[in-house]
Amino acid sequence: MSSYGLAARVVLEEKGVPYERIAVDPAELDSPRHLAEVHPFGKVPALYHQGFHIYETAAIARYVDEAFDGPALQPDDVKAHATMQKWINITGQYIYPAVIGDLVMQRLAPKIGAFDGVMNEEVVAGSVPVISHQLDLIGQALGDGADFLAGDFSLADIFVATMMQYIALTPENDELLGSRPTIAEWLQRVTSRPSYKAAAYDFGF
Incomplete structure (x- = not known):
């Protein structure tokens, strides 16, 4: 259920x-084969294309956008492009640790076996104001009726939405997203796209 894989x-x-999607057993992430052939830091995803191997999701996304035909996912305008890059960086540096690491993985620990199946309530509680601040910044970016984070739909929306949508799996969803209709509507615009529906996981719970 890697958010970056999504x-x-x-x-x-x-x-x-x-x-072709190749599933990776989490227990194999630190195996010598995975470290040598897939990702040297024991992560996912990685991409193989015509003998070319690339890892790290931002690099994969840019490569796919530039190597293949189809709708452009990166703005031409230099300011919009910088804004897109800002949100990709924010996702990795701030959103992922708080949303995925401190909220979602903790809340799902008993179901998926993370943290020995034990949730840390203090970590969860501490994540809420941090995520609230992040959501407020997203709300500011969507002010004045903007549909997406960097002008037109772009990698910025994909990266941020694929993290924030996991909040719906937690009891904190009403507090974090239910009270922010502008962000909830943006998230719905992104996750209702055919591409997202085709790529999304079936969590089974």
């Missing part, structure tokens, strides 16, 4: 690129 697949779907 982002990479949404990009592939947006571009209309056929691909």
